[in-house]
Amino acid sequence: MKYFKDLWQTLNKPAKYLTLGSISLTAFIMGIIFWGGFNTALEATNTEEFCISCHSMESKPYQELQATVHWSNNSGVRATCPDCHVPHSWGRKIARKMEASSDVWGWLFQTVNTSEKFEDKRLEMASREWARFERDDSLACKNCHNYNSMKWETMSKLAQKQMKSAAERDQSCVDCHKGIAHTLPEMGTARAPQLIAEVGTGPSSFTNEQPYFSALTKPLYFSPTGDVQAGTLNVATKVTVLASEGDRVKVAIDGWRKKVGLGRVIYFDFGINMLTAQLSKEAAKTDGIINGFEEKEDTMTGLKWQRVETELWTDAEYLITEQKPLWDYARTTFRTSCSVCHTQPDEAHFDANTWPGMFQGMIAFVNMDDDTQALVQKYLQQHSSTFVKEAH
Known part of the structure; x- marks a missing residue:
């Protein structure tokens, strides 16, 4: 018992029973042991x-x-x-x-x-x-x-x-x-949260015969209440609201299609591969869904194109009154995301049909969801040399 009592007194009041040198040497040795043990354990977690x-x-x-x-x-x-x-x-x-x-x-x-x-x-x-x-x-x-x-x-x-x-x-x-x-x-499931935060989800009520613009890629339906989809409305597409019923609106979509197969894809303009909407096979086969008008032949490809219009239903949300906020967001995204790897080309450096191939080569290196990708690509196409003739 005397041994343990002396040991306790020494540990409890080392300065009373040990010399300064002994205390310093003991502290130094204990420090080495602690530091060595700590670093050994730390390095074991770094393997x-x-x-x-x-x-x-x-x-x-x-x-x-x-x-x-x-x-x-x-x-x-x-x-x-x-x-x-x-x-x-x-x-x-x-x-x-x-x-x-x-x-x-x-x-x-x-x-x-x-x-x-x-x-x-x-x-x-x-x-x-x-x-x-x-x-x-x-x-x-x-x-x-x-x-x-x-x-x-x-x-x-x-x-x-x-x-x-x-x-x-x-x-x-x-x-x-x-x-x-x-x-x-x-990243395609993100549904462009930053984009929607910037441009909003759209108004709660609509004025018939007025133009609106899709803020996201949206499903199209045959009716105001059914779940059967008739196709897809692309982001930043101009539509005219014809009627409202419940949570949906009836919209008129116009553009051009290639006279190939069912001609389900509607493009922005003649000879320009800028997506407006894609209809389902069932919709393309249904009489009265697509109304065709004049036809032209593209001299570069030999393909025949037809001006068309369709009227379908879509969800009321994510239809906004102006296209400018969409272009502003797309411009900022393009200039901040697509300039980190190389010298950024001007929007009008390529034509509308060249931009999709160029842009698809860039998006593997950036963090964009599907809707933002589609919006930026459409922005580049619509601000390309095809529409800005004086640039090139």
Whole structure:
């Protein structure tokens, strides 16, 4: 008992029973033990084995990584989970660890323990990681990829132009290279929330024989109450409201169609592949749904076109009174989203039929839902050299 009593007195009042040197040496040794143990535990959580010990990580993102160039390449250099998702500097690493503590709750409550749950959360998780990469200027990428070490002469002319421009601004890599290591989330279900926040959902009542514009891609119906769809009304399309009944309005849609097959697709104008509406096969076969007028032949393609009009029903919401807010939103989106990878072409640089192919090559590198993509493409087509003749 005397031994334990002496030990307690020493620990309780070390300055009374030990010398200053003994206290300092003991504190130093204890500090080394604590710091070594802490760092050992910390580094144990910075391994790929630790990351994929969670089933939801091993079954989805880890499997996706193995199909990319970051897993297997000519140089034999492999990027592991912590290389991209754990900062190298100590301060940022600790902050990231604290932030990642929320993952414990996700594991505990099985937030993404099935494939369905993971896909439902993929966009949210990807957006959070993209925001972190943006905040850090893609430091995790630049730990391996350094602008100053790149061999410009081995790149294609287009890649040189884009990468040199990015190097001048020390641009964040994830601006252009989303989906480089994991599958991109499905963003078409977002239904353009930012767009609707900007332009609104439309009026609560309508004036007959007045024009309105679709703020989203909308279903068309045969009747004011039935569920059978007659086709699709494209975003930013001008319609004339003919009648209102309940939550739907009857609209007149005019344009041109190609005299090929059933001619179900209605375009904005003769010879211009700008979508206005697509009718179902049943609607196209039903007498009286499509009214045809004059016909023309496109001398460039040899196709015959016909001016048409149809009257169908659609939901009353997301029909707005002006087209300008749609074009303003599309212009801003195009100039902010489509200029991060390369020098941005002017809207009138291409004609209306060239823009769709050019734009489709861009959207793989930007974060847009389906409605925003369709709106920006239509904006580019309607402000192309086809309509701005003096530009080209």
